[in-house]
Amino acid sequence: MTERAFTLLELMIAIAIGAVIAGMVIAAARMASDCVTAGNRLAIENQLIGAGVLAACDEIDSWKAYDDPDGGQPLRAMSGPRGLPFTPLAQTWAAAGVAAAWDGGESAWSMHNPRAWWRGCMAERAGSDPVNGFYGVSGASVPIGEPAPTYARYGTPPQPPPVLSGAWQHDMVRGLEPALGMYGLIDYLPANAIYGYYGAPNAWTTEGGVPHWMTVGALPAPQALYPATYNDVFSIVPRNPAAGTGGPADIATTVRARWQTWEGGGSLAANVRDLIDRNEHRDVLMPIAPAHWPRVSARIVRTIHKAYFTNACTVAWTSPLTGATSELRFTGFGTTLRGARQSRGLDGP
Amino acid sequence: MSTTMNAPMHPRRGAILLVVAGGSALIAALAMAFLVRMRSAAEETRLVADEAQARIMLLAACSYVLEGSRLGYDVDPDARPKPDGHIEAFGWIDVRDGAIGPRDQIGRQLWTAGAWPAVGATARCPMHAWTRPPYAISPTVAPNAIATRDPSSPDFGRPYLRHPDPLPMVANGWPGAVSDAAWDDFAAGDPRPRGGTTGLAWFRCHRESPARFVLTCGAGATQGFRSWLEVQAAGAEATFADDQALFDDLRANERLLWYRVEWSAAVTVNNYHSIDYHVGQSGHYYLIAVNGSLGNGDTRSQMRAPNPVGTIRWVERLAGEPAIW
Numbered sequence: 001m002t003e004r005a006f007t008l009l010e011l012m013i014a015i016a017i018g019a020v021i022a023g024m025v026i027a028a029a030r031m032a033s034d035c036v037t038a039g040n041r042l043a044i045e046n047q048l049i050g051a052g053v054l055a056a057c058d059e060i061d062s063w064k065a066y067d068d069p070d071g072g073q074p075l076r077a078m079s080g081p082r083g084l085p086f087t088p089l090a091q092t093w094a095a096a097g098v099a100a101a102w103d104g105g106e107s108a109w110s111m112h113n114p115r116a117w118w119r120g121c122m123a124e125r126a127g128s129d130p131v132n133g134f135y136g137v138s139g140a141s142v143p144i145g146e147p148a149p150t151y152a153r154y155g156t157p158p159q160p161p162p163v164l165s166g167a168w169q170h171d172m173v174r175g176l177e178p179a180l181g182m183y184g185l186i187d188y189l190p191a192n193a194i195y196g197y198y199g200a201p202n203a204w205t206t207e208g209g210v211p212h213w214m215t216v217g218a219l220p221a222p223q224a225l226y227p228a229t230y231n232d233v234f235s236i237v238p239r240n241p242a243a244g245t246g247g248p249a250d251i252a253t254t255v256r257a258r259w260q261t262w263e264g265g266g267s268l269a270a271n272v273r274d275l276i277d278r279n280e281h282r283d284v285l286m287p288i289a290p291a292h293w294p295r296v297s298a299r300i301v302r303t304i305h306k307a308y309f310t311n312a313c314t315v316a317w318t319s320p321l322t323g324a325t326s327e328l329r330f331t332g333f334g335t336t337l338r339g340a341r342q343s344r345g346l347d348g349p
Numbered sequence: 350m351s352t353t354m355n356a357p358m359h360p361r362r363g364a365i366l367l368v369v370a371g372g373s374a375l376i377a378a379l380a381m382a383f384l385v386r387m388r389s390a391a392e393e394t395r396l397v398a399d400e401a402q403a404r405i406m407l408l409a410a411c412s413y414v415l416e417g418s419r420l421g422y423d424v425d426p427d428a429r430p431k432p433d434g435h436i437e438a439f440g441w442i443d444v445r446d447g448a449i450g451p452r453d454q455i456g457r458q459l460w461t462a463g464a465w466p467a468v469g470a471t472a473r474c475p476m477h478a479w480t481r482p483p484y485a486i487s488p489t490v491a492p493n494a495i496a497t498r499d500p501s502s503p504d505f506g507r508p509y510l511r512h513p514d515p516l517p518m519v520a521n522g523w524p525g526a527v528s529d530a531a532w533d534d535f536a537a538g539d540p541r542p543r544g545g546t547t548g549l550a551w552f553r554c555h556r557e558s559p560a561r562f563v564l565t566c567g568a569g570a571t572q573g574f575r576s577w578l579e580v581q582a583a584g585a586e587a588t589f590a591d592d593q594a595l596f597d598d599l600r601a602n603e604r605l606l607w608y609r610v611e612w613s614a615a616v617t618v619n620n621y622h623s624i625d626y627h628v629g630q631s632g633h634y635y636l637i638a639v640n641g642s643l644g645n646g647d648t649r650s651q652m653r654a655p656n657p658v659g660t661i662r663w664v665e666r667l668a669g670e671p672a673i674w
Contacts (some may be wrong), residue, residue: 043390061448061666106560111444190615339665
């Protein structure tokens with residue numbers, strides 16, 4: 001039997017073919033490996049984006065960015081005589097100086113009950129001339145405890161005596177603003193509320209005593225919700241506001257502030273920027289994470305504008321490779337401020 | 350006994366086998382890892398989708414509470430005049446006198462104790478889409494479009510009213526003899542579930558007190574049945590293949606959210622303005638209606654007052670499963 005061996009030529013051809021095959025295998029393996037790596041990266045990114053969406057949804061209901069039952073509750077403090085959005089009503093209502101206690105019962109504002117009716121003339125505004133009569137109080141009532149209106153130039157018209165029927169609605173509206181701020185005021189009052197109440201005549205009221213103007217909206221007149229929020233946005237400050245907005249004193253002012261969004265105002269962009277800077281809560285997910293993971297943050301800002309409550313959520317992620325940031329924006333519907341306060345037992349006596 | 354001698358294997362064949370097997374194993378491992386990762390990612394995405402689906406149910410449940418305060422109690426509006434046939438209610442708490450609603454135009458209560466919509470009762474609402482909803486209108490924008498392409502056509506430029514406008518999804522015979530049966534079909538709709546919409550989401554609405562409701566928002570396939578006992582009571586075992594284990598498994602994989610909400614009859618109100626503010630003419634006023642076309646420099650449409658059946662006063666997410674839902 002003759003022993004068969006490779007010739008040099010065969011060996012060279014075999015090595016060449018083997019090298020080509022090995023190269024192809026290595027390339028295929030590298031591509032497969034790259035696919036797995038890319039898949040892993042995308043999966044991690046997808047997972048973190050999903051976590052960001054879930055975190056934003058959770059925040060819509062939990063309100064932990066504003067009041068964390070596990071710690072961090074600066075919005076429960078009093079700021080002088082004024083409360084903050086999470087101050088217990090028992091604490092702040094007394095400071096409002098009104099007689100009737102807050103009534104959160106489901107029948108409290110029932111339409112059939114005259115005590116819930118607003119009494120006054122919505123057309124009157126600060127400084128207007130009551131040539132057609134004393135609308136501010138005619139047909140209305142002066143709540144017991146409030147001073148009688150003055151009529152220096154016009155003579156005193158016939159007045160109904162002070163009655164209690166107008167006092168309840170007066171007390172509810174008057175008590176809420178110092179208790180909770182504007183966002184809380186609007187959240188707690190029913191949708192048909194008129195933001196104004198009879199008060200002692202002052203620089204903002206017409207002679208004759210129009211209902212007291214509250215600082216809701218731009219017009220110095222009693223307002224319904226839509227016009228009161230037509231040009232303006234009211235918001236609520238998170239418990240850890242962005243740097244520069246200061247401490248609780250500033251928060252007390254901020255939760256009573258309005259941001260004008262009137263395009264003709266000339267400062268729309270600056271106002272909106274300021275609104276977001278002061279009121280947006282930013283939460284970076286997993287601040288300690290592998291360097292090759294995307295950086296993900298969930299943000300939320302709660303506002304009232306044009307009669308709508310809005311929870312504007314943003315989930316943003318930054319690629320560790322390119323540095324490019326992408327954002328997913330959506331609005332969510334869930335627990336309201338009053339719901340969040342009730343779950344914390346802040347509205348009880 | 351015979352034996353067969355196998356030819357001795359050439360050593361190169363074994364080497365090739367090892368290389369091929371090793372390469373295949375490597376590729377298979379990579380493919381498997383990739384598939385497992387993708388499967389995991391898909392399941393994580395499903396959590397987000399379920400959360401969104403459940404939250405959509407919160408919106409649906411609130412809409413149900415709002416509309417149920419006034420609508421949905423018609424008996425036979427064609428045959429019986431109001432208030433016996435066409436019934437409109439006046440709120441969960443009647444705006445006329447504060448009594449527990451819903452009650453009809455002359456004050457008769459529209460609920461019986463123990464059954465929805467009585468206080469203490471629960472409505473179960475699976476949210477699949479109907480094949481055709483009641484009174485369905487075709488999305489045809491212009492059913493009587495004027496012919497404008499062919500000037501030689503006798504219809505060119507002529508506004509013929511050949512079809513109803515809007516166009517019902519059920520052909521009713523118009524303009525010939527309109528069919529009563531077709532009208533009934535049009536009015537009733539086709540309640541068969543539309544493919545691909547079943548088993549996704551549902552909500553339950555429990556009336557806890559006159560104006561407060563516990564809403565359960567579910568993303569999953571139990572159709573809102575709370576327990577197997579409830580399935581049996583409804584005679585719906587076949588829906589779950591007569592298999593309680595299947596039902597329990599579906600329940601275990603559902604996303605459930607519980608909320609308490611309060612309804613209010615209050616809606617956006619009209620607003621008055623002093624013209625003084627706008628043109629310096631004191632003592633003159635105008636009224637801006639909630640659905641007026643213009644007011645305060647802004648167009649107002651029904652979009653600005655989307656709450657003719659009341660509003661949801663507040664919403665509270667419940668920390669855990671309530672005793673009754």
